Amino acid sequence: MQLYLPIAEISLNIFMLIGLGGAVGFLSGLFGVGGGFLLTPMLIFSGIPAPVAVASVTGQVVAASTSGALSYWRRGGIDLKLASFLIVSGISGAFVGVWTFGILRAAGQLDLVISLGYLIFLGSIGSLMLFEAVRSIIKHKAGKSVPHKLPGQHNWVHGLPLRVRFKRSNLYVSVLPVVLIGASIGFLGSLLGIGGGFILVPALIYILRVPGSVVIGTSLLQVLAIMAATTILHAVNSQTVDIMLAFSLMVGSVIGAQFGASAGQHLRGEQLRALLAIIVLAVAIRFALSLLLTPADPFSMTVLSGGAA
């Protein structure tokens, strides 16, 4: 059954879209990530214009993070004060991101920046994750118990000025790194169509030393708020949010996530991380190929301004 997407102005099979959302939802439930970083590339590879893909996936990420954020909220696993700092800075980052998005789109370099951005972030994070996961699998095979690396109580970040107390996280840190992390995630998320959870969680753990009990919930709430704001910003600024596309993806992904979560209980942590790292690297390599290989057709076209609608 073909579904006409009013903003993308193409017809796609509705089952393909729900299936795509379902597959990505399954992976996001399995690995506990938002899935935007997989969904946006897949939509681009299946022929949806990159601006529409990026903007519509932000809507899907909102749906994907809502149920998670709610369940952490009920358990009290959210540091509201920390989240509000991250959200305010994140929304300002998103403003800059959406503004940059518009400029790059008009200059014809949006696809390039999206490809480069994915290549750099997915490539570096995928390599790090794979390296770490393989190391712990090898140690596991050798029969040694892996001593969980306990981060030191303080690093240079904790010496910065403008310190604020975050009671729930048991932290007393400078707001500068908090604001910087929030703004970077907002900027990247709005530009690349990713929630940024897979960057935010490590940043909160390793840079700010946020305790594990609140890190996931707080990051989910931040992703939810930033992506909600980004969806509205994209809708107003570039008018590339396709609600039909976003809704098909949401329906698929929230269902897929349930199956992914239950499947994830049968796999060990480091195996999961190695698997996720391989998927992340595969997407990065796909982008690298599109940048490095001689294109089959060097010519492309874009409509700059519409005629009579």
Added chain:
Amino acid sequence: MIFRALAFIVFSILFVFEAAAQRLVASSSDPQISINSTFSGEEITFFGNIEKAFDQPADAITNNYHIVIAVRGPTSTRVARRKTNQFGIWLNGEEVGFKNFPSFFHIISNLPLNQIADRQELSVNGLAFDSAPFLQPTGNIAKVGEFSRELIRLMEEQNLYKKVEHGVTFHSDTFYSARIDLPAHVPNGHYIAITHLFQDGKLKAKKAQRFSVQTVGFERFLSSSAKDYSFFYGLVCVLLAIFTGWLSGVAFRR
């Protein structure tokens, strides 16, 4: 007196014009194409009859007529870009913009165009994709030739530009019909279909018909609210997402 003189002039102009040409009586199957959620392309039939002008003798209608129908969609500014290799990375390097570029252009004829009229005659009548009115470049003028060819090729690959030779069928010496395939991604807007009657390489008559392609119903509501009420559109999208997420959290409480 003046009125009568004017009427006479108008009448004689009409008379002279009609005397020089046959008439075309033309119609089409759908004056309005509606795009709804299950739109997967549409076919329009154009048909018509070649008739003698009022003043012509009955034997003015001969045979050896040729029909060429040009269907053009709404225009927009379109940019053709070429990827060039810089620092080992392929990125969009050069670009040429084209103003008032038709977003849809099909030329349907009963014979290959070069057997109907010469290139000059076709081009003057707008029956070539690269006729002057359809190529108004901006910017890098030096590369217009190459980029316009490539742009037309890209449009042809998407079936937005197409030449259909033998697409017009004559059912008698004077009665013809033609079918035009609008693809699923046909752009919205006002279309014009101009039917040209050729005989012995010369244009004898032409007739324009208009039709429009519009998204209708819910899809039209969505695309127009995305433009006109973009903030509320975004807000509704977010609320829909939060509701979907909440519902799934309730439905599959883990």
